[in-house]
Amino acid sequence: MDFNLNEQQEMIRTMVREFAEKEIKPIAMKHDESMEFPIETVKMMAGLGLMGMMVPPEYGGGGTDPVSYSVAVEEVSRVDASHGVIMSVNNSLVCYPILAFGTEEQKKKYLPDLASGAKLGGFGLTEPNAGTDAGSQKTTAVKDGDEYVITGSKTFITNACAAETFVIFAMTDIEAGARGISAFIIENSYPGFSLGKYEDKLGIRCSGQQELFFDEMRVPAENLLGEEGQGFKIAMATLDGGRIGIASQAVGIAQGALDEAIEYSKQREQFGKPIAAFQAIQWMIADMAAQVDAARLLTRRAAFVKGEGKRYSYEAAMAKLVASENCMWVCDKALQIHGGYGYTKEYVVERFFRDAKITQIYEGTSEVQRMVISSTLLR
Ligand SMILES: Cc1cc2nc3c(=O)[nH]c(=O)nc-3n(C[C@H](O)[C@H](O)[C@H](O)COP(=O)(O)OP(=O)(O)OC[C@H]3O[C@@H](n4cnc5c(N)ncnc54)[C@H](O)[C@@H]3O)c2cc1C
Structure with a gap:
């Protein structure tokens, strides 16, 4: 496994980061408050080819590898986790089972619209x-x-x-x-x-x-x-892939929270100096960065193994367990670094903290991931 992204994966990362910063960031909080489904930005994601990334081109998809997909979900979720899950569900939970288990007629009928984002799944x-x-x-x-x-x-x-x-x-x-x-x-x-x-x-x-x-x-x-x-077999196989999507979402949320905490700690002054000068804050930042990196490496490993065409239930469960637990922890620390201001809607860490929790629950709770991991080890 190569720890560096290849040229195409890096291109996707840069493109999705720019898009998320420019188009999703300005509307994320408004939609969080109104709960209105962000159809306009979802259409833009479709235009960028983000809704059926791993679907082969003959069925209208991007034909990219699972690592590219993981990177894209991470970058979207770094700015807004709602957009991250909308994308992850369409790719992992709808396109995937039709591609893997569908007849040729079903693939031809449903995949082009789903992969292009003309229809959502x-x-x-x-x-x-x-x-x-x-x-x-x-x-x-x-x-x-x-x-x-x-x-x-x-x-x-x-x-x-x-x-x-x-x-x-x-x-x-x-x-x-x-x-x-x-x-x-x-x-x-x-x-x-x-x-x-x-x-x-x-x-x-x-x-x-x-x-x-x-x-x-x-x-x-x-x-x-x-x-x-x-x-049941189709559902479980689909959720294996979905867990890579949710692990990527968790890594993205955590990275977003870490970025915000670093920025804030350099600006906020107490006792006549930026709070980043205090060792308590430095250590929190170091621990947060280590947790984000550990989660990302496990997530990339799961995506890599999937891309190799090997069985990846164990790797996906481990990635989702660690990424979601670390995400919750990192978001807690990011809010702590923001002090009282982090508890208000003025700062985005408040939303990240709320968004983080779901990653421990859906597509198999953390308890379920532990069951998958231990059942492999105790076989
Ligand atoms: C925002 C959101 C989006 C979702 N999106 C979808 C979706 O698109 N499609 C879909 O099908 N579902 C979706 N879900 C459902 C989600 O996958 C379930 O909520 C999740 O699987 C847990 O099921 P439950 O809520 O019924 O909890 P329960 O199964 O009732 O679990 C309650 C608690 O008991 C624990 N528990 C249960 N059984 C055991 C056991 N044997 N050993 C140890 N602990 C156990 C659980 O880990 C949990 O902590 C979504 C849920 C939410 C909240």
Whole structure:
């Protein structure tokens, strides 16, 4: 593994950093307050090719490697974590499973619009009573001629308010438990599809989480993704990749917080000198930098292993665990360095601190990542 980014990866990093600074930074706080989905900047990200980065060009994507993708999510999240997750879900949780498990017809039908960002995607696995225990789905799909009739609901679905295409999961065989789950590609125009409440949240406030309701929604049988009963496997494989996206998001938030803390510590004076002159602050900055770097290296390793075409569940879980835990810690210290001002909305570290928390929860909580890591070690 090369620790340096190659020329193309470095180009992507510079391009995304400039874009995020110029276009996302000025609107991030306004959207955090209003919770309004940032459709205009998401369209701009699509224009830059950020919505289907790893989709091959023949299906309308950028055909880039996972390290480039990780770097792009990091750079977007360094400025705003909401934009980071919007992008990560479309790339990792929607384009990926269609690419990896879809038929040629499904890939041709859905990937070009998703990868170009002409249409946005969402991923519906979680239900009110099936969170960590994702295998205990209550949504059902019953075959009726050349259609499935899907009934049930999903909760906390990122991008739901703007997405037109979703990858969702439902039981085709209730008796079979997790082995009876199947995956489907659905469209928001299908009769019986509707959206529920728009979540009002602590952080990533403009990333559009809503409930999905399926009231005897009819889905063409050709929209079954993979085979009947393969859904749980598809969900877990998809989340492996998603965890690289969320680890990258966590690294980005933490780097953003570190950058702000360094800047503030050089400007803020107490006892007649900048607070950066005090060893307590210097040590916090040093520890923060070490934690960000450690998280980034683990994240890059997971992306690198994925790019090699090898199994990467373990590496992705470790990256997500360390990156999200470190992110929370780093954001806490960044706020501490800002003192009382960091507790106000005048300073961006207040938003980073709120945004950081979700990285320990979604796409598998930190407890779940520990389960994945230990189950590999104790095999
Ligand atoms: C902002 C946001 C966006 C989201 N986006 C999506 C999305 O786009 N698509 C989607 O499908 N889902 C999404 N989710 C759902 C998210 O993935 C779940 O919230 C998460 O998996 C945890 O499930 P839960 O909330 O039901 O918590 P629970 O499963 O109820 O867990 C509660 C606590 O118990 C712990 N716990 C549970 N079981 C065990 C165990 N066996 N051992 C040890 N500890 C355990 C958990 O770690 C956690 O600390 C989103 C959630 C949020 C908040």
